[in-house]
Each structure stands twice: as C-alpha cells, then as structure tokens.
Amino acid sequence: xxxxxxxxxxxxxxxxxxxxxxxxxxxxxxxxxxxxxxxxxxxxxxxxxxxxxxxxxxxxxxxxxxx
Amino acid sequence: xxxxxxxxxxxxxxxxxxxxxxxxxxxxxxxxxxxxxxxxxxxxxxxxxxxxxxxxxxxxxxxxxxx
Amino acid sequence: xxxxxxxxxxxxxxxxxxxxxxxxxxxxxxxxxxxxxxxxxxxxxxxxxxxxxxxxxxxxxxxxxxx
Amino acid sequence: xxxxxxxxxxxxxxxxxxxxxxxxxxxxxxxxxxxxxxxxxxxxxxxxxxxxxxxxxxxxxxxxxxx
Amino acid sequence: xxxxxxxxxxxxxxxxxxxxxxxxxxxxxxxxxxxxxxxxxxxxxxxxxxxxxxxxxxxxxxxxxxx
Amino acid sequence: xxxxxxxxxxxxxxxxxxxxxxxxxxxxxxxxxxxxxxxxxxxxxxxxxxxxxxxxxxxxxxxxxxx
Numbered sequence: 588x589x590x591x592x593x594x595x596x597x598x599x600x601x602x603x604x605x606x607x608x609x610x611x612x613x614x615x616x617x618x619x620x621x622x623x624x625x626x627x628x629x630x631x632x633x634x635x636x637x638x639x640x641x642x643x644x645x646x647x648x649x650x651x652x653x654x
Numbered sequence: 655x656x657x658x659x660x661x662x663x664x665x666x667x668x669x670x671x672x673x674x675x676x677x678x679x680x681x682x683x684x685x686x687x688x689x690x691x692x693x694x695x696x697x698x699x700x701x702x703x704x705x706x707x708x709x710x711x712x713x714x715x716x717x718x719x720x721x
Numbered sequence: 722x723x724x725x726x727x728x729x730x731x732x733x734x735x736x737x738x739x740x741x742x743x744x745x746x747x748x749x750x751x752x753x754x755x756x757x758x759x760x761x762x763x764x765x766x767x768x769x770x771x772x773x774x775x776x777x778x779x780x781x782x783x784x785x786x787x788x
Numbered sequence: 789x790x791x792x793x794x795x796x797x798x799x800x801x802x803x804x805x806x807x808x809x810x811x812x813x814x815x816x817x818x819x820x821x822x823x824x825x826x827x828x829x830x831x832x833x834x835x836x837x838x839x840x841x842x843x844x845x846x847x848x849x850x851x852x853x854x855x
Numbered sequence: 856x857x858x859x860x861x862x863x864x865x866x867x868x869x870x871x872x873x874x875x876x877x878x879x880x881x882x883x884x885x886x887x888x889x890x891x892x893x894x895x896x897x898x899x900x901x902x903x904x905x906x907x908x909x910x911x912x913x914x915x916x917x918x919x920x921x922x
Numbered sequence: 923x924x925x926x927x928x929x930x931x932x933x934x935x936x937x938x939x940x941x942x943x944x945x946x947x948x949x950x951x952x953x954x955x956x957x958x959x960x961x962x963x964x965x966x967x968x969x970x971x972x973x974x975x976x977x978x979x980x981x982x983x984x985x986x987x988x989x
Contacts, residue, residue: 588909590724590762590862594831595888602704602712604887609707611883619875620863626909628724628762629707630661637803640810640830641856641894645803655775657925657963661724662754669838669846671753676841678749686741687729693775695925695963696841697795708722708760728965736905736913743908763908764862771937774944774964779937789976791858791896795925796955808954816946820939821930827976829858829896842923842961870972870980877975897975898929 588626589616596646597633605631655693656683663713664700672698722760723750730780731767739765789827790817797847798834806832856894857884864914865901873899923961924951931981932968940966 591612609629616622636646658679676696683689703713725746743763750756770780792813810830817823837847859880877897884890904914926947944964951957971981 588762588864588907588914590764592860593884594858595884595890596856600888602714605704606707606712607887608883609712610710611887612880613707613710615876615879615883616861616863619872619879620868622863625709626760627708627710628722630701630724631705631707632701633705634831634833637806638832638834639856640807640814640832641828642826643811643814643828645807645810646856647803655730655773655780655963657728657965659726660750662750662756663722667754669848672838673841673846674753675749676846677844678753679746680841680844682742682745682749683727683729686738686745687734689729692843693961694842694844695923697835697925698839698841699835700839706722713722736915739905740908740913743913744911747908747911759910761909761911764902765906765908766902767906768965768967771940772966772968774941774948774966775962776960777945777948777962779941779944781937789896789931789974789981791898791929793927794951796951796957797923801955805954809950812950812954813947816943816950817928817930820942820946821935823930827894829856831858840923847923870982873972874975874980877980878978881975881978893977895976895978898969899973899975900969901973 589620589622589628591616591627591629592632593629594632594634596636596639598636600631600633656687656689656695658683658694658696659699660696661699661701663703663706665703667698667700723754723756723762725750725761725763726766727763728766728768730770730773732770734765734767790821790823790829792817792828792830793833794830795833795835797837797840799837801832801834857888857890857896859884859895859897860900861897862900862902864904864907866904868899868901924955924957924963926951926962926964927967928964929967929969931971931974933971935966935968
C-alpha cells in the first residue's frame with residue numbers, strides 16, 4: 588500500500604531505467620517493511636532542468652558549468 | 655482552503671472529465687467538512703504510463719497485458 | 722490506480738468524516754474515469770493551523786478574526 | 789536541506805522568473821531559518837490551466853471570464 | 856539531486872528500518888541513474904491508518920478484518 | 923492561486939518564523955509573477971529528523987556529528 592514519488596531532472600531517463608527504479612523501490616519496501624508488492628505504487632516525475640533549483644541556481648546553469 | 659491533488663495516468667482524460675473531478679471534489683469537501691468552495695484548490699496530474707508503477711511493473715506493460 | 726492527496730487544516734476532522742472523504746473520492750473516480758476502486762488510494766493530511774498560510778497570514782490568525 | 793515545491797499555472801513563466809523564484813525561496817530559508825543554501829532544493833511545477841481548479845471551475849474558464 | 860518521498864502507514868516503523876529505506880533508495884538512484892548520493896534527499900511520511908484509504912475504506916478497518 | 927509546500931526538519935521552528943516564511947513566499951510570488959496574494963496557499967511540513975535522509979543517512983545522525 589505504500590506510495591512512493593521519485594523526482595529527478597528530465598535528462599533522458601529511459602523506459603528500462605524507470606522500470607529498474609519501480610522494481611527496486613517495490614522490492615525495498617517488501618524487504619524492509621514486508622509491504623505487499625501488489626499494492627505498492629511508484630510515480631516518477633521528470634522535471635525540466637530550468638524548473639529545478641539547488642544552491643539558488645537552476646540545474647540548467649549547473650550543467651553548463653559541468654556540475 | 656483545502657488543497658487536493660489527484661494523480662491519474664495520462665490516458666486521454668478530457669477537459670470535461672477534469673471539470674467533473676474538480677467540481678466533485680469541491681462539492682465533497684463542502685458537504686463533508688463545510689469547506690468554502692471559493693478557496694478549494696484542486697490540481698490534477700496526468701502521469702505517463704511509463705512513469706507509473708504498480709506491483710513492480712509499469713502501467714504501460716499492464717495495459718499491453720489487458721490489465 | 723489513482724492516488725489522491727487531500728490536505729485540510731487540523732481542526733477536529735472525525736474518523737467518520739475521513740471515511741466519507743475516502744469513499745466520496747473513490748466513487749468519483751469510478752464514476753468519472755471508470756477507475757477500479759480496489760486500487761484507488763486516498764491519503765488525508767491534517768495540517769496545523771500555524772503551518773497553513775493563505776493571503777500571507779496563518780490560518781490560526783484568521784480563525785481568531787472569525788474568518 | 790529544505791525542499792520547496794512551487795505549483796503555478798502554466799502561463800508563460802520565463803526561465804529568468806523561475807530563477808528569481810528559486811533564488812528568492814533559497815534566500816528566504818537562509819534568512820529565516822539559517823538553512824544552508826547549498827542544499828536547499830526548489831522544484832517548480834507548471835500546471836495546465838485545464839488541470840487547475842478553484843471555486844469548482846477550471847482556471848481556463850476563469851481566464852476566459854477575465855478572472 | 857533527486858528527491859524521493861515515501862508514504863507508508865504509521866504502524867511502528869523503527870528508526871533502523873527508516874535508515875534502510877533511506878540507504879536503499881539512495882543506492883538505487885546511484886546504481887540506476889548515477890545520481891550523486893551526497894545530494895539525494897529522502898523524506899518518509901508516516902500516515903495514520905484512519906487517514907489512509909484504499910478500496911474506499913480506511914486501513915484501520917482493513918486491519919481489523921485481518922487485511 | 924499558487925500552492926507552495928515547504929518541507930523542513932522539525933527542529934523548533936517558531937510560529938513567528940512560520941509566518942515569515944508564509945509572508946515571504948506570498949510576497950515573492952506577487953513580485954515575480956504578479957500573483958494575487960489573496961489566493962496564494964503555503965503549507966509547511968515539519969519532518970522528524972529520523973524521517974529525513976540526505977547522503978544516505980538520517981539527519982538525526984548528521985546532527986550528532988555536528989553537521
């Protein structure tokens with residue numbers, strides 16, 4: 588029954604990588620808390636790098652600096 | 655003043671259906687908790703089926719199985 | 722499979738009222754979008770009135786003004 | 789370490805305005821709570837006006853009424 | 856830089872289990888997407904069973920039925 | 923009409939500091955995007971330090987190391 592929301596920047600995450608995240612989180616919740624995988628929900632949000640800020644600047648800017 | 659976030663998979667929800675969800679939730683909060691409709695906010699997120707996981711798999715995969 | 726998050730101020734919502742919200746939202750999603758109630762998840766967050774702001778002030782303050 | 793999520797309607801917010809929001813929130817958290825800007829994360833969500841409801845109607849409709 | 860929010864019912868999750876969730880998710884994001892663990896943020900919300908609904912009923916009720 | 927959610931660790935944030943955050947964010951959205959303060963909603967979540975992870979460890983642990 589857990590609900591997990593993963594937010595990452597939108598930088599080419601593939602369908603296969605998304606599946607790995609979904610499976611990995613679902614397994615983790617089963618292993619640690621014995622949660623039934625059948626009702627574990629995972630939602631992945633991909634956020635434009637202009638819309639994600641850290642340290643007071645946009646990720647777009649950080650990427651252009653090689654960060 | 656309530657804030658409601660509805661997440662559904664992005665599978666052709668129409669503008670009219672979105673209005674029904676917004677009106678339905680706003681009415682529900684007025685009926686149950688006497689909340690003023692004027693300040694009830696509803697935000698609908700439509701999520702790509704590759705980005706929504708349940709039971710450790712992507713909804714895209716479940717749809718292709720007829721689930 | 723929808724996920725709904727309802728945020729309201731923490732002002733004595735009863736267990737029965739929470740059930741009405743959960744049932745109401747689940748029914749709404751079935752009626753409007755034909756979503757299977759078995760996998761509709763609803764999470765209600767009750768927020769302290771000091772922690773909820775609207776119009777630049779705390780709800781605690783608004784309540785003391787009779788708003 | 790704070791995490792801030794700003795949701796606004798998708799109505800032409802520029803990259804420069806997003807930066808102002810990111811910088812403004814990061815500064816605010818440093819000034820008020822002495823939070824280290826290096827680890828303050830800000831995520832901006834732009835929501836389609838069909839998907840944002842207030843007072844039981846879509847923002848799209850309100851805009852067409854000049855609200 | 857990812858942000859992950861895990862919501863589970865408030866049913867005695869220990870501090871050590873929370874650490875396993877935090878470490879597990881941080882490792883997963885490093886392994887799958889090469890994300891720097893130093894800036895991966897994980898927030899766990901524990902939700903009262905009265906406030907969590909699935910299939911139109913409260914988890915409190917489901918637990919009393921042995922579900 | 924914006925909705926802002928601020929998550930910080932639960933470490934003694936005062937009612938007055940919360941008001942500063944609410945006012946600061948509301949002003950920022952008016953200044954940058956000309957948003958009407960009357961309908962700007964701000965919700966502050968205070969999260970237990972056991973439930974907040976960064977760099978794969980709990981904030982509780984980081985605090986005990988003086989981080």
